[in-house]
Amino acid sequence: MIHIVFQEADIAALEKSFELDETLQGAVIQIKDDYAVGPLTNIYTEEGIEARKQWWREVLAGGDYDGHVDTGVVEDAKTVANLKERLDNNPEEFIWIWAAQNKHDVSGYYWLMSQLKDYQGRIFILYLNNLPFLNEKGNLFYPVNLFEIPAREFVKAKKLAREITPSEFEVDPDEWTKLCNENKGVRLLEGGKKLVQEEDDFYDAVLKNLVTADWQKASKVIHTHLTKAKHTTGDMYLLWRLKLMIAQDMFDVQGTAGKMKEFEVKQKAQTPSAP
Numbered sequence: 001m002i003h004i005v006f007q008e009a010d011i012a013a014l015e016k017s018f019e020l021d022e023t024l025q026g027a028v029i030q031i032k033d034d035y036a037v038g039p040l041t042n043i044y045t046e047e048g049i050e051a052r053k054q055w056w057r058e059v060l061a062g063g064d065y066d067g068h069v070d071t072g073v074v075e076d077a078k079t080v081a082n083l084k085e086r087l088d089n090n091p092e093e094f095i096w097i098w099a100a101q102n103k104h105d106v107s108g109y110y111w112l113m114s115q116l117k118d119y120q121g122r123i124f125i126l127y128l129n130n131l132p133f134l135n136e137k138g139n140l141f142y143p144v145n146l147f148e149i150p151a152r153e154f155v156k157a158k159k160l161a162r163e164i165t166p167s168e169f170e171v172d173p174d175e176w177t178k179l180c181n182e183n184k185g186v187r188l189l190e191g192g193k194k195l196v197q198e199e200d201d202f203y204d205a206v207l208k209n210l211v212t213a214d215w216q217k218a219s220k221v222i223h224t225h226l227t228k229a230k231h232t233t234g235d236m237y238l239l240w241r242l243k244l245m246i247a248q249d250m251f252d253v254q255g256t257a258g259k260m261k262e263f264e265v266k267q268k269a270q271t272p273s274a275p
Contacts, residue, residue, distance in 0.1 A: 001026030002083065004097045006108040008032075009147035014098065017154035024158060026096075029083070032074040035107035036187045037237050040180040044115065049077055059240040062258045080115050087119050094122040096161055100146045101129050103189040110195070113164060114173035124161045129192060131160070188231060203233060204241055211251055213267050218242055219260035235260070 003014060003026050011028050018025045038055050042048030056069045068074075087093050097112065099105040109125070116123050132140045133153045143149050149157065164172075172193070179187065185200035206229045210221045222238045232238075243257050246265065255263030 002086065002093065002095045003028045004031060004083075004095060004112065005029075005146060006031050006099065006105045007145060007147060009145070010098065013147040013149060013151070014154060016151035020151055021155045021158070024154070029079060031076050031079065031108045031112055033076050033108075034104055034234055034237075035111045036103040037233055038185060039183065041183050043111070043180055044077075060236055062243075063236055063239050064259045065236055076111075080112065084116075084119075087122060094124065095119075096124045096126060097164075098126050098146055099128070100143055100148075101127075101189065102144050103187050103195065105146070106189050106193055106195060107187050109193070110172060110176040110179070113169070114176050117169045117173065120166060120169055121163060123164045125164050126157060126160045126162075127193070128157065128160070133157075186233070201241070203229075203231070203238060204245065206231075207238060207241055208245060208250070211265050211267055215254060215264040215266045217261055217264050218257075221265065222260060 001024075005011060005014060005028060008030060011030060014024075014028055033052075038059075039052055040048075041051065043052065053069050060066055060068055083095065087095070095116070097109060099109045109127075113123065113125075128143060128146070128149075130142060133143055133149050133156075135141050135148075136150055141148075175195075179195060179197060182197055184197035186198040186202040187195045188198065188202075190196050203225070207221070207225055210224050218239065221242065222235050225238055226232050226235060239260055242265070245251060246253055246257050250268070251265045252268055253263055253265055257263050
């Protein structure tokens with residue numbers, strides 16, 4: 001059994017459940033890129049993969065993860081090639097894809113399953129779509145992310161595992177291809193597995209409103225967006241958008257606009273009008 005997750009924190013959360021239920025034990029592999037943002041044109045070709053890497057280089061330039069693209073940490077195409085090799089070499093092997101109801105997981109699901117059509121009957125989905133779980137205090141809640149679920153609840157969640165149907169292997173890749181061809185930069189989860197797309201600047205308006213008349217570290221502005229905004233995304237994407245607005249001279253800045261904690265921003269000082 002191979003488990004697929006889409007966020008790093010999901011790995012430890014899922015592995016804890018192995019201690020409670022040995023039948024769950026298997027390799028846990030993470031799809032690491034965030035397919036809810038960025039270009040998707042020709043995403044399965046060398047050119048498309050490189051174009052996406054170049055986009056990430058620009059997003060991360062000068063920030064906390066500058067140079068991260070070229071460390072080889074995120075190599076999802078190689079991960080899928082290895083998965084296919086394992087499935088080819090062992091006819092008994094099968095895959096469980098774990099996805100919670102968030103745009104990151106669902107975008108990753110579409111990206112991954114569209115490449116696994118040849119393995120119908122061996123690819124299972126566990127989609128935690130509007131399903132209640134019990135938290136550590138025994139209270140009912142609806143998890144947005146897989147890692148929010150206690151280990152004992154993973155043991156219950158395994159009952160949700162089902163084969164991805166032949167119909168889904170037809171419809172879902174078509175839906176993903178449409179999204180890829182729209183060539184927009186932001187994906188949002190509307191409900192179920194339905195993704196809608198917006199332009200790169202989708203998060204800018206709320207981010208701009210969080211910049212006040214007082215100096216704040218960029219990290220604080222971004223943290224507020226992550227915790228308070230109805231729709232949010234990764235901190236490095238927000239940092240990139242903030243820097244682009246700074247480049248347009250929309251804010252006053254103290255320090256060098258590099259890493260999140262290295263500079264402060266505030267609203268532009270009002271220039272007194274001539275008497």
